[in-house]
Amino acid sequence: MQHRADITIIGAGVVGLAVAAQIASRDRQVYVLEKNETFGQEISSRHSGVIHSGIYYPEGTLKAKFCVAGNQALYQLCQRGSIGYKRLGKLIVATSDEEAGELETLLERGNSNGAQGLRILSRQEMKQLEPNIEGISAILSPATGIIDSHALMKYFIAQASCEGAQIAYRTEVVGIKKVADGYQVTVKDGEGEFHFITRVLINCAGLNSDKVAELAGIDITSAGYKLHYCKGEYFSVGSGKNKLVNRLIFPVPPPKVTGVGIHISLDLDGRMRLGPSIHYVDSIDYTVTSEHKQFFYDSVRRFLPFIENNDLEPEMAGIRPKLQGPGEDIKDFVIRDEGDKGLPGFINLVGIESPGLTAAPAIAEYVAGLVGELLPDRG
Numbered sequence: 001m002q003h004r005a006d007i008t009i010i011g012a013g014v015v016g017l018a019v020a021a022q023i024a025s026r027d028r029q030v031y032v033l034e035k036n037e038t039f040g041q042e043i044s045s046r047h048s049g050v051i052h053s054g055i056y057y058p059e060g061t062l063k064a065k066f067c068v069a070g071n072q073a074l075y076q077l078c079q080r081g082s083i084g085y086k087r088l089g090k091l092i093v094a095t096s097d098e099e100a101g102e103l104e105t106l107l108e109r110g111n112s113n114g115a116q117g118l119r120i121l122s123r124q125e126m127k128q129l130e131p132n133i134e135g136i137s138a139i140l141s142p143a144t145g146i147i148d149s150h151a152l153m154k155y156f157i158a159q160a161s162c163e164g165a166q167i168a169y170r171t172e173v174v175g176i177k178k179v180a181d182g183y184q185v186t187v188k189d190g191e192g193e194f195h196f197i198t199r200v201l202i203n204c205a206g207l208n209s210d211k212v213a214e215l216a217g218i219d220i221t222s223a224g225y226k227l228h229y230c231k232g233e234y235f236s237v238g239s240g241k242n243k244l245v246n247r248l249i250f251p252v253p254p255p256k257v258t259g260v261g262i263h264i265s266l267d268l269d270g271r272m273r274l275g276p277s278i279h280y281v282d283s284i285d286y287t288v289t290s291e292h293k294q295f296f297y298d299s300v301r302r303f304l305p306f307i308e309n310n311d312l313e314p315e316m317a318g319i320r321p322k323l324q325g326p327g328e329d330i331k332d333f334v335i336r337d338e339g340d341k342g343l344p345g346f347i348n349l350v351g352i353e354s355p356g357l358t359a360a361p362a363i364a365e366y367v368a369g370l371v372g373e374l375l376p377d378r379g
């Protein structure tokens with residue numbers, strides 16, 4: 001007889017683990033399958049670590065909704081689970097009249113999304129908070145912060161394990177077949193290939209989420225699920241310059257929002273870095289090109305005049321799983337049960353780029369709702 005599970009989650013990044021923590025319960029057999037040797041080795045360990053407040057995303061999108069809800073949920077989780085965080089706040093700085101006009105649009109959008117406590121600061125007010133930056137006005141976002149994402153994932157694992165969920169590492173999903181009572185999932189581990197049946201299958205496979213959807217027979221081009229990899233490089237800022245700002249400092253994002261612009265982020269130890277840049281790539285490669293230093297310097301010198309070219313050192317890179325191709329408009333997260341494609345009980349999460357870390361708890365709650373409709377008899 002084949003082994004059976006109630007719910008199987010593909011991917012132990014922050015999203016898959018948040019979902020596992022939310023849906024695990026003693027009367028359900030829940031598995032998380034992860035191809036790497038441990039959790040959080042891909043997108044979830046190569047990001048800015050910012051708890052966003054929900055300013056940038058078009059009103060009514062899942063990105064906007066889950067970012068705002070996730071922001072509040074994350075601060076609560078951090079307190080409950082002793083997870084490292086700092087509610088530093090952030091400034092979005094305008095350096096021209098045109099950008100100052102853009103701040104008004106951002107403020108309006110952020111307020112409609114429900115981002116907390118936003119207000120526009122005059123140059124004088126901005127200088128009182130951050131004497132070392134340059135600009136003519138700024139948005140203050142007090143609810144923006146930073147988080148120890150590794151500790152967050154450990155917290156989710158502890159929550160899920162406590163309710164009996166099991167995580168299998170070095171276990172890659174290589175086949176998905178619809179069967180009468182769910183899905184036959186074929187996996188490959190150190191000992192070879194085997195398969196089992198699961199009633200519900202949740203695709204949280206990050207950079208591979210389009211390929212996993214394809215394994216189940218979905219035409220990812222016509223469904224609009226094909227991912228574009230978009231690399232973001234970071235440069236660390238040395239020479240003690242981290243002492244010169246008190247909060248996160250962002251530029252006004254470029255008109256077609258592909259990212260939020262090269263900004264200052266700080267980690268919990270106070271280290272400062274600039275990033276992430278935006279560069280569509282064909283494959284996953286995390287090297288940082290030192291020749292890009294001048295570009296980073298040029299991108300920030302107008303609002304961060306204290307940074308010098310020599311302060312910058314290549315640090316790390318991450319890859320965004322974007323549904324938005326080069327030159328296209330912003331695309332929303334895809335989070336849905338595929339019943340209308342003849343695949344009920346197959347829940348896809350595709351294109352979970354930023355603010356996916358912030359949104360993770362709210363995404364998990366939403367997915368739990370979808371699971372509840374599929375398995376009303378449980379949990």
Ligand SMILES: Cc1cc2nc3c(=O)[nH]c(=O)nc-3n(C[C@H](O)[C@H](O)[C@H](O)COP(=O)(O)OP(=O)(O)OC[C@H]3O[C@@H](n4cnc5c(N)ncnc54)[C@H](O)[C@@H]3O)c2cc1C
Nearest residue numbers: 011013014015035042043044047048050173206232356358
């Ligand atoms: C440069 C950059 C900066 C960012 N900054 C921020 C930020 O400041 N704030 C914010 O809120 N968000 C930010 N994000 C977004 C956030 O990091 C992501 O949305 C989030 O980490 C995505 O998590 P995930 O679990 O979906 O993906 P991942 O962490 O990549 O997890 C997916 C997992 O699935 C596994 N997997 C894939 N295929 C299979 C398979 N076939 N079988 C088994 N396992 C499989 C992978 O090995 C991986 O571990 C940033 C992202 C990037 C790239």
